[in-house]
Amino acid sequence: MVTATFRFYEELNDFLARPQRRQSFSCACARNASAKHMIEALGVPHTEVELILVNGESVGFDHALQDGDRVAVYPKFEALDIQPLLRVRERPLRVIRFIADAHMGGLAQLLRLAGFDTLYDNHYEDARIEALALDEDRIVLTRDRELLKRRTITHGCYVRTLKPEAQLREVFGRLDLARSARPFRLCLTCNVPLRRIQKDEAAGRVPEGVFERHAQFVTCDVCRRVFWEGSHWQRMRALMDSVAGSAHAPE
Template identity: 75%
Template sequence: MASAVDAVTATFRFYEELNDFLPRAQRGRDCVCACARAATVKHMIEALGVPHTEVELILVNGESCGFDRLLQDRDRVSVYPRFEAFDITPLLRVRGEPLRTTRFVADAHLGGLAHLLRMTGFDTLYDNHFADSEIESIAMREGRIVLTRDRELLKRRGVTHGCYVRAIKATPQLREIFSRLDLGRSARPFSLCLDCNAPLRRIDKTEVDGRVPPGVLARHDRFATCACCRRVFWEGSHWRRMRALVDELLPPGTA
């Protein structure tokens, strides 16, 4: 245990949706915390319950800093989520660069969201048998954004980019992720297999004879297939329901 000489006291204040991770009594107010002299900002933020992946900007005594800043006695730490309305480019963000390609890995509870992200063209790995350690390893190795409702997973050292998903059901989850990460302009709807996460390719009508019901062959002319599972897709009633959701998510003129 730290002695009275070694201990330091810092004041933390979390803003906007970061308060969702705090006990109700600590939300929207200063929180005075005792911590070891060697504690970093990241260590204390996560000790208070906030995953580091949810943090975009940290100010200590009014100056921006990174996660590795060592806390000193009487420091005042202000912690902010992603900014929607303000340009904070002159300030030091807590991670150097965004990921070059937007790709995801989803935990075991987000299978529905994974399918909908694939529907909108985002490479999303999902297996309901993935252990947390495996998700961390995949995220590190392949530069993927971790999607989860488990805040402890987002606290793992190897997870540099991640989102805590607040919504419970798949469609609201998709709307949430599109809004938070501004995905609308980079979506490529109906370009990936919903099951395999592999690219789809257009296929001539003559090549699907015997692979789809006769009525479908008679009513439709546009088909696509997945090279992995060989499933054939067409623009039927299920596609029209998905198209309506896609049109809602994409900016005007990009659908």
């Protein structure tokens, strides 16, 4: 056995036992235990970690810990430039896509509203989520830290809040999504692009009063529903503007 000293920073402390939070503490480790193994053994999913320093030097998840090592573990940096250091993920995702677990249905719909391709099915098992995240380069959204510890899940977000609108604001802020949002592009049910149609194509597919009052319509080619800019659209527009604005607002 070897002994290493750990210190976790900022929101990573939320995953630790109370006596270990916001302070350095010693921990016995198996000989040749990797940094990733010990970080997750202490309760922190590897997807929440952006940078690991061992004795002041940046290392990857596979670094073997030695007796007397001092390990500092950091979450995603918002303002500090760590470009010269080794981030623990090889690359960012070029296209932002999500997969949400069974408890994230409301958040999934709101992310689709914001224009983000988001897979969701409340029957997905963890193994299926892991496979889809790997095959399609998707960010896993969950409140299940054990899911985020799965080896092949490289990008994930542990969602701390409980209500969908609060979850949307949290994810927008943590992943800096405001600049990438393209609202009202996807069907909230089918997660496929909406298509603009001529007004006459909406005849008989929307209420008569709606057809008379509106000139612009879009449809989903999967579920065949037709959408227009009514009062519900206006409420959703206000939500999107609010979320994008709060993501950029100074704290």
